[in-house]
Amino acid sequence: MGQGEPGRRERKKAATRQALSSAARELFLERGFDNVTVAEIADAADTAVSTLFAHFPGGKEALVLGDGHERERALAEAVRNRAEQVTILEALREFLATRGPFDPDSDPRSRRVADLVVSTPALRAYARTLWTGCETELARVIAEQTGRDEDDFSLRLLARYVLEIPDLAGIEPDPPAALDAAFASLHRGWPGL
Template identity: 80%
Template sequence: MTQTEPGRRERKKAATRLALSVAARDLFLERGFDNVTVAEIADAADTAVSTLFAHFPGGKEALVLGHGRAREEALAAAVRDRAEDVSILQALRDFLATRGPFDPDPDPLSRRVADLVVATPALRAYARTLWTGCEDALTKVIAEQSGQDDFSVRLLARYVLEIPDLVGVEPDPGAALDAALDAAFTFLRRGWPEF
């Protein structure tokens, strides 16, 4: 089936979502997350507060971090689409190494946003919720790919999904984060060597 170009309505919705996200990001970086209201964001994007919540029902946090669906799909694809010689745990480690504060070569704006998330309790909590919200999908894909379907698979998924919150707040970015990520997966490999 050939995918068609989005219609005008879909393009307008996407443009509104982008305008809201950019306005929120810019205001948050300028004044801090807690010092910006949804009304100010809507005004900066030239839209109504009700429109903001229609596009981002998760509120201010979702304006920065989005929703969990894309993250869930990307996480499952990292496991499902890995090369034959790559273990499940290595695929997950490699996936996390490219996300948020783990990104080895972020552009300056992405680094500022990642720092904002780590420094803002509400954003950090929301980010953790987005990761842990992927538990069912990750458990399912690990079970499919490993041929195992028991409590240990769900436990592994939950531990992996806690890593971004635990490791992502290391005080020194860069090599320290990479080392902390490696350490987390070294411990996981001890408990789940078959993965």
């Protein structure tokens, strides 16, 4: 096995996580989030309920939306790895434009999952918690990229506003247009970022 390649145990864990997540999404799309139990999901993935919670301690919501770590890493990378001529706000808008209800190019299944999240109060609340949980890291990365102090209140405020956009704009009749309007407002408040 080459360096960096996952071992058998890691591959098996990843396969179990994928099986659980896939089973959950299928059941949720078929019957609705509130009409599916964790026992039914575990059974559909041929695992035990304890295995489900070992992989997804966040419960049913985490089966659809994950735990937030990938989201936090991806947000930070969007800011750090932007092209030289792309502003931080443009990079964040581009990043959000590829997520959930904002992605015009999503496949039909992904669109149905995004609609499920927006229309299910528990999933929408969990998604908001995941987004806002990235506030400290996003503010830190913006500070790093701008040479400003990590404790700069205006950067924490900006991070919070950016991370509230998925919840607020995602329920608008035209989410991509609402995303653009939100970032137009942020550009006025933080010119040059």
